Amino acid sequence: MKKLSTILLVAFLIALCVGECVAQSTSSASQTITFGVRRIVAPALAANFSHARQESESPTLNLSQQKVTVGSDIRSEELFVGARLSFAKKTRQQETINSGVGATESQSWLRSASPKSVITVTE
Amino acid sequence: MSGDFSYLGCSMKAKLLTLLLASLLLPILALAQVGSSVVQNLTVEVKPITKIAVSGNPGALYITDALAGAELSSVSDNNSKYSMVTNVENMKIVASINNEMPSGTKLMVRLESSRGLSNGFVDVSNARSPVEVVSGLGKGSDLNQTITYTFAADASVGSMSVDTRVVTLTLTN
Numbered sequence: 288m289k290k291l292s293t294i295l296l297v298a299f300l301i302a303l304c305v306g307e308c309v310a311q312s313t314s315s316a317s318q319t320i321t322f323g324v325r326r327i328v329a330p331a332l333a334a335n336f337s338h339a340r341q342e343s344e345s346p347t348l349n350l351s352q353q354k355v356t357v358g359s360d361i362r363s364e365e366l367f368v369g370a371r372l373s374f375a376k377k378t379r380q381q382e383t384i385n386s387g388v389g390a391t392e393s394q395s396w397l398r399s400a401s402p403k404s405v406i407t408v409t410e
Numbered sequence: 411m412s413g414d415f416s417y418l419g420c421s422m423k424a425k426l427l428t429l430l431l432a433s434l435l436l437p438i439l440a441l442a443q444v445g446s447s448v449v450q451n452l453t454v455e456v457k458p459i460t461k462i463a464v465s466g467n468p469g470a471l472y473i474t475d476a477l478a479g480a481e482l483s484s485v486s487d488n489n490s491k492y493s494m495v496t497n498v499e500n501m502k503i504v505a506s507i508n509n510e511m512p513s514g515t516k517l518m519v520r521l522e523s524s525r526g527l528s529n530g531f532v533d534v535s536n537a538r539s540p541v542e543v544v545s546g547l548g549k550g551s552d553l554n555q556t557i558t559y560t561f562a563a564d565a566s567v568g569s570m571s572v573d574t575r576v577v578t579l580t581l582t583n
Contacts, residue, residue, distance in 0.1 A: 321470040324570035
């Protein structure tokens with residue numbers, strides 16, 4: 288019994304020495320990283336809108352369950368998408384069109400007001 | 411002749427006397443030269459020294475917009491620095507993160523090194539276990555080396571509120 292306790296004591300001392308050696312060859316320093324994301328333009332819309340400006344096409348933009356079609360002449364317009372999946376068309380007078388229930392009415396109004404710019408919202 | 415002999419006898423006597431006196435004085439001289447000395451055993455040891463420190467936290471990494479058609483938006487910061495010193499050969503610096511990064515985002519870190527080999531940008535997004543960022547560090551110091559963090563989010567990530575993670579840099583063998 289005495290022998291066993293001696294062996295245990297020696298083992299403990301060796302482990303302590305080894306632990307000390309390991310601890311002394313390691314050093315650490317920490318940094319706190321702060322991050323966040325805030326989207327201003329939906330990536331899909333930005334990509335397609337840019338494409339439309341270059342090619343003068345009528346691209347189809349998929350936003351959630353809504354489909355937005357932009358007409359060919361968009362040189363004097365800015366199109367952007369907000370957080371609630373609504374979009375606005377800036378001309379001489381700014382008009383915002385929600386892509387929800389009132390989309391059909393807004394669509395027809397735009398067609399009559401500006402023949403150059405046609406924006407169609409469908410589900 | 412006898413006078414010569416007496417002279418010689420006297421001279422011999424004088425020499426013998428001188429020798430005798432000298433032999434009697436020698437122990438005294440010897441005793442006078444004996445000093446006192448002590449012995450000390452000195453135990454000298456240079457323990458392994460490893461130290462790493464950072465200058466502070468990097469600036470906030472905010473992605474505020476998406477580039478047209480970009481798969482991945484990213485933002486970087488290289489305003490923080492680290493310094494290290496060691497007297498051990500073949501050391502390395504490893505990095506770990508306290509929590510995994512949110513889905514669709516990445517956190518990468520790059521440590522410059524003039525004494526070792528930098529592994530370039532290393533993805534630490536899921537590095538709960540340490541990953542190597544600098545290797546082959548020898549004895550000596552490396553002061554004011556730049557740390558660059560890059561935070562990236564793919565197009566699937568919408569707005570995300572501000573969050574934090576703790577990145578730990580460890581100098582080890």
